[in-house]
Amino acid sequence: MNDILSIKDITKNYYTKEGVIKALDKISFDIKQGEIISLVGPSGCGKSTLLSILSNLDKDYSGNILSKDNLKVAYMFQSNALFPWLTIYDNATLGLKITNNMTKDNLEYVDYLFNLYNLNEFKNSYPRSLSGGMMQRVG
Numbered sequence: 001m002n003d004i005l006s007i008k009d010i011t012k013n014y015y016t017k018e019g020v021i022k023a024l025d026k027i028s029f030d031i032k033q034g035e036i037i038s039l040v041g042p043s044g045c046g047k048s049t050l051l052s053i054l055s056n057l058d059k060d061y062s063g064n065i066l067s068k069d070n071l072k073v074a075y076m077f078q079s080n081a082l083f084p085w086l087t088i089y090d091n092a093t094l095g096l097k098i099t100n101n102m103t104k105d106n107l108e109y110v111d112y113l114f115n116l117y118n119l120n121e122f123k124n125s126y127p128r129s130l131s132g133g134m135m136q137r138v139g
C-alpha cells in the first residue's frame, strides 16, 4: 500500500442556533505518494471543512483518517489569515518562533522563499499595504 493518506466516511456537522448543518457526509478517498488531488465543488459543499480536518485544526468529526507516519500537512487558508499587527516577515516566521525552530537553516529557507515569491523588498511591510496576491503568497 503506497497511500499516504486514507480517509474513510468523514462526516461533519456544524451545530448552530439555526440548526444542524451537515457539511460533510461520509466522504472517503485515498491519496497516493506523489499524487496531486483537486477538490472541486460548489461554494459551501465542504472543501474548506475537509481541509481543516485533514490539517488537524478541527477534531470534531466522525470517520477515520489514516496517514503515513510523520506526514506533515501544510495548509494555506482560503483567506490569508495574516496578523495585521505583524510585518509579513514576522507573520511568515511566527510558526517557527512559537515552535522554537528559528534555526539558521530555517531562516535561510525563509529568505529563499521571500526571494522566490518576489516579496523580499516587502519583508518589513504590514499586510494592509500588500496586494491580495502578495498576501496569498505570504500565507
Ligand SMILES: Nc1ncnc2c1ncn2[C@@H]1O[C@H](COP(=O)(O)OP(=O)(O)OP(=O)(O)O)[C@@H](O)[C@H]1O
Residues within 6 Å of the ligand: 014, 015, 016, 021, 022, 023, 041, 042, 043, 044, 045, 046, 047, 048, 049, 050, 078
Ligand atoms: N464555522 C462554521 N459554523 C457553521 N457552519 C459552517 C462553519 N463553517 C462552514 N460552515 C458551513 O458548512 C458548509 C461547508 O462550508 P465550507 O466552508 O467547508 O465550504 P467550501 O466548500 O469551502 O465553500 P467555498 O467554495 O465557498 O469556500 C457550508 O454550508 C457552511 O455554511
Ligand SMILES: [Mg+2]
Residues within 6 Å of the ligand: 047, 048, 049, 078
Ligand atoms: Mg472554502
